[in-house]
Amino acid sequence: MKGNDDKLLDTRQRLLQAAGEVFARRGFKSATVREISLRAKANIAAINYHFGDKEGLYSAVLEHSLGSALKKYPPDLNVTTKSRAEERLDAFIRSFLSRLLDDGRPAWHGKLVALEIANPTAALDQIIETVIGPLYAHLTVIVRELMADSADEESIHACVFSIMGQCLFFHHSRHVITKLYPQELGAGAIGRLTNHITKFSMGAIKGLAGQAEKMTRGISDNPTSL
Amino acid sequence: MKGNDDKLLDTRQRLLQAAGEVFARRGFKSATVREISLRAKANIAAINYHFGDKEGLYSAVLEHSLGSALKKYPPDLNVTTKSRAEERLDAFIRSFLSRLLDDGRPAWHGKLVALEIANPTAALDQIIETVIGPLYAHLTVIVRELMADSADEESIHACVFSIMGQCLFFHHSRHVITKLYPQELGAGAIGRLTNHITKFSMGAIKGLAGQAEKMTRGISDNPTSL
DNA sequence: GACTGTTTTAAACAAATGTTTTAAATATGT
DNA sequence: ACATATTTAAAACATTTGTTTAAAACAGTC
Known part of the structure; x- marks a missing residue:
């Protein structure tokens, strides 16, 4: 129960959120897993643990976002x-x-x-x-x-x-x-x-x-x- | 006097030519000095020798090309x-x-x-x-x-x-x-x-x-x- | 409370990439 | 021909970046 709102979400969700922002700003190749995990306040290895590799994270972000994109x-x-x-x-x-x-x-x-x-x-x-x-x-x-x-x-x-x-x-x-x-x-x-x-x-x-x-x-x- | 036409140009010009193609295809960041020097049939260090660094090469390519762009x-x-x-x-x-x-x-x-x-x-x-x-x-x-x-x-x-x-x-x-x-x-x-x-x-x-x-x-x- | 599976963390690793170094090769001038 | 400057070449270097490892922390179960 930290003071930060982000901490209310589990690591996986924070990673998805942070990755979406970073990928959208820098593109897949220029985005770095370090910037993403830093912004998500997660360990670097968490990306590989939850999504396999950087590309798996990207796919998850796309799938997660494309659905809600046309919803908003x-x-x-x-x-x-x-x-x-x-x-x-x-x-x-x-x-x-x-x-x-x-x-x-x-x-x-x-x-x-x-x-x-x-x-x-x-x-x-x-x-x-x-x-x-x-x-x-x-x-x-x-x-x-x-x-x-x-x-x-x-x-x-x-x-x-x-x-x-x-x-x-x-x-x-x-x-x-x-x-x-x-x-x-x-x-x-x-x-x-x-x-x-x-x-x-x-x-x-x-x-x-x-x-x-x-x-x-x-x-x-x-x-x-x- | 090799059989290849490219060899008729000096290293500096071959680098400009090759860099233009690679930068135009991959963008500045994704282009690698190794691909450029390989395509130019030049040593990797030639880029730093002739243009200082990768960014200097990019600037030279822009300057060299922008003029002739509007010419053609x-x-x-x-x-x-x-x-x-x-x-x-x-x-x-x-x-x-x-x-x-x-x-x-x-x-x-x-x-x-x-x-x-x-x-x-x-x-x-x-x-x-x-x-x-x-x-x-x-x-x-x-x-x-x-x-x-x-x-x-x-x-x-x-x-x-x-x-x-x-x-x-x-x-x-x-x-x-x-x-x-x-x-x-x-x-x-x-x-x-x-x-x-x-x-x-x-x-x-x-x-x-x-x-x-x-x-x-x-x-x-x-x-x-x- | 010990056991087990899950998650997190710090450190190490390996590959890619821009740069530098040092020496050899080549050209230039006298 | 020699001396000097310029150019090229191979190797080493430093940094960045994605990934893996091994141990610690945590959560749930009996």
Whole structure:
């Protein structure tokens, strides 16, 4: 019964918590077992005792966090399938950005996935299957509905990429953004960014849909030189 | 006079070449001096002799590459200021994607900068000043022109972020993209992606500009919550 | 209270990695 | 040809980092 709250959790849980924070900040390779065990107020050997090795700890962190990640920020943010596609897009983007930018505690769920995307480890396949794939599928449904039947699957995928890219940008490039425009990622950022990305993407999709419609009616597009 | 072409370059240059490739693939921290000197067919100590330490080598690689990066793919791709803004946007995106996705040799210029953006080292400030900053400024001019005077600076910045984000996405997320859609980043990708991102962004900007114009004329926008 | 299985701890270990040392090889200048 | 400076090479070194070991501390059971 020490004065520290952390001591109320057993070693295994403290390790999971500390490892999540450290892995999300440094990535799998750069994170050290010493920093993790120090932050968890545990012995270095405790990691190997409870999780076998460093990679086992990482897998456990992923499994433990990925489940609760979508629990705190469900991809639809309680905006059901019956809502208009635009509202669902707004909810998707807000949820995605929240998971990436939220600095609350524990907030490393989305950051871990973003790190896996940029610096894959052996766990990438599992994450694609359980998190990234469903996320893409969900967004694809929304985009397909927004483009009506005016677009082929390739265009839909491209638009999904454009939306994901805009969101991930604010995570991957956050250091540069903060240097260039210090107040950009401050308070209220998630709301502002969500509004912008939604409006930007809605305009783009409407534009593409309009173009596709014109093409359907035989009015040739002006192809930019390849 | 050995049979290998590499032997025609002196050790210092072979080290720069090899280090560029390894740093671009693994990042500063994960790259090892042993892999670099092995690939350069040089002794391990040669790095310290010629560049002081690993960080000195990294700085030299950046300095050596950043100059020639914009030489092979100038940001305007010879599309002068007199061209229409849309053409210049297309050229900017194609140039940017080329530097990120080109697998030619040596093609690590853009990749190094992208790695610095996602995993900054002590050299970030210098890179922002010499490369990233001017790049943003260049794109900002184009976007400002595209939005006419219908938009404030904040909206322009946001659109610049959206465009940069779409481009960087295909670099940072290339492993996931290849897993999900194996043929997406194959041959002709740069051309296809450029066309999509240009059209997507042009539609978005036109949409935003139209909205802003409506607001100017007193027709209230429908603000999404928060 | 002794026994047994579990958990924690400190120390040692082994592998990886950046750096330094010292000598040999090579080039340069006179 | 000799002397000097520069470059290369092999080995050793120091540090970091993941892992293992062996003993101590703890918890539960009879």
